[in-house]
Amino acid sequence: MLSLWQFIPLFTDYFHQDLVRPNPGFWLMQSAGDFFVSAVSNGALHRGGIGLILLFTLIFGWLLIDKNSKYMWVYLLGVLFTWMITTAFPWHYFAKTPLAIIQFPYRYTGYATAFLAITLSKILFTLQFDKVNKNVTNWGIVLIMPVLYAGSIFPIIARNHNSAGTVPVLTSQRTGNYKTFRDARDLPIIINNSSYNKQFSYGALYGETDYMPMKALENEESVLNRVSYINGHKKLLRQYSKANEIHYLVNTNRRSIINLPALQYHNTRVYINNRLVDAQISDRGTVLTNLPKGKYNIEVTYKPSMLLIVARVIAVMSWIYIVFLWGIKLWQIARNNLNEFSDVD
Numbered sequence: 355m356l357s358l359w360q361f362i363p364l365f366t367d368y369f370h371q372d373l374v375r376p377n378p379g380f381w382l383m384q385s386a387g388d389f390f391v392s393a394v395s396n397g398a399l400h401r402g403g404i405g406l407i408l409l410f411t412l413i414f415g416w417l418l419i420d421k422n423s424k425y426m427w428v429y430l431l432g433v434l435f436t437w438m439i440t441t442a443f444p445w446h447y448f449a450k451t452p453l454a455i456i457q458f459p460y461r462y463t464g465y466a467t468a469f470l471a472i473t474l475s476k477i478l479f480t481l482q483f484d485k486v487n488k489n490v491t492n493w494g495i496v497l498i499m500p501v502l503y504a505g506s507i508f509p510i511i512a513r514n515h516n517s518a519g520t521v522p523v524l525t526s527q528r529t530g531n532y533k534t535f536r537d538a539r540d541l542p543i544i545i546n547n548s549s550y551n552k553q554f555s556y557g558a559l560y561g562e563t564d565y566m567p568m569k570a571l572e573n574e575e576s577v578l579n580r581v582s583y584i585n586g587h588k589k590l591l592r593q594y595s596k597a598n599e600i601h602y603l604v605n606t607n608r609r610s611i612i613n614l615p616a617l618q619y620h621n622t623r624v625y626i627n628n629r630l631v632d633a634q635i636s637d638r639g640t641v642l643t644n645l646p647k648g649k650y651n652i653e654v655t656y657k658p659s660m661l662l663i664v665a666r667v668i669a670v671m672s673w674i675y676i677v678f679l680w681g682i683k684l685w686q687i688a689r690n691n692l693n694e695f696s697d698v699d
């Protein structure tokens with residue numbers, strides 16, 4: 355109920371829509387040795403880092419969790435997903451299975467950290483020291499957590515501070531032919547408040563053509579270079595973007611067929627001078643419309659299906675219901691404690 359809305363676009367906009375599918379396979383995997391070294395270093399990584407304290411949970415959870423409790427199953431799931439992040443897992447046996455859709459096994463990190471964090475919370479909840487006050491223990495844990503987190507993100511903060519001037523800084527928008535935002539070495543580029551919007555004139559280093567219509571992929575050069583066609587002739591139209599909107603400014607001196615470089619999906623909507631129109635799909639998988647002589651502001655946007663909106667409402671209501679049950683449980687615990695205190699008196 356909570357996550358149903360995430361699957362709706364898969365059925366309404368992806369299946370049977372002739373879209374490009376990412377190449378299956380397993381890439382960018384860490385060896386088990388590198389994985390443990392990165393965890394000990396406690397760095398914030400994008401390729402499957404679980405950090406020092408969850409590494410502790412991974413190693414000692416077997417000893418600290420009751421073998422007969424449901425938390426042992428949670429711990430074992432954490433171990434399984436951690437194993438799947440690394441090359442220690444026999445991925446070569448799964449190359450022709452649906453698991454290959456994942457592409458990057460480090461994407462299982464979210465599951466590994468979730469299950470290990472649940473295990474850790476159980477361990478910390480039951481942690482007892484004979485000679486240490488419980489409140490001291492609790493505050494010690496609370497203080498240690500942000501310190502470890504601060505240490506993990508310090509290298510990123512230092513990089514973004516760029517005191518040595520070794521990291522390039524974005525200063526201008528792209529002009530001319532298509533170019534990716536980052537080069538093939540995948541070096542980071544610093545973006546500040548004044549240059550934030552300039553990044554959107556560039557392409558992405560990876561995944562730029564993933565989930566494109568197949569026709570658009572076959573004509574990716576003209577699409578990525580924002581080439582429009584008016585009556586079959588190439589034209590670079592003035593355009594600007596807003597949230598979930600691309601606007602094209604068109605001025606024609608006769609009736610024209612306008613082929614825009616905006617991708618046409620199942621729920622794509624086209625407005626001409628603020629009026630919704632039925633746009634066609636061009637032979638390159640983009641928006642196609644027929645206009646008489648005049649000046650036009652063509653807006654291309656995406657409208658979520660009603661099913662997606664309903665699923666989101668259901669998710670919000672489910673969260674409210676869960677919080678409501680949690681509140682009732684807390685109230686019952688507080689009432690029972692009060693009754694016990696009254697009985698003692």
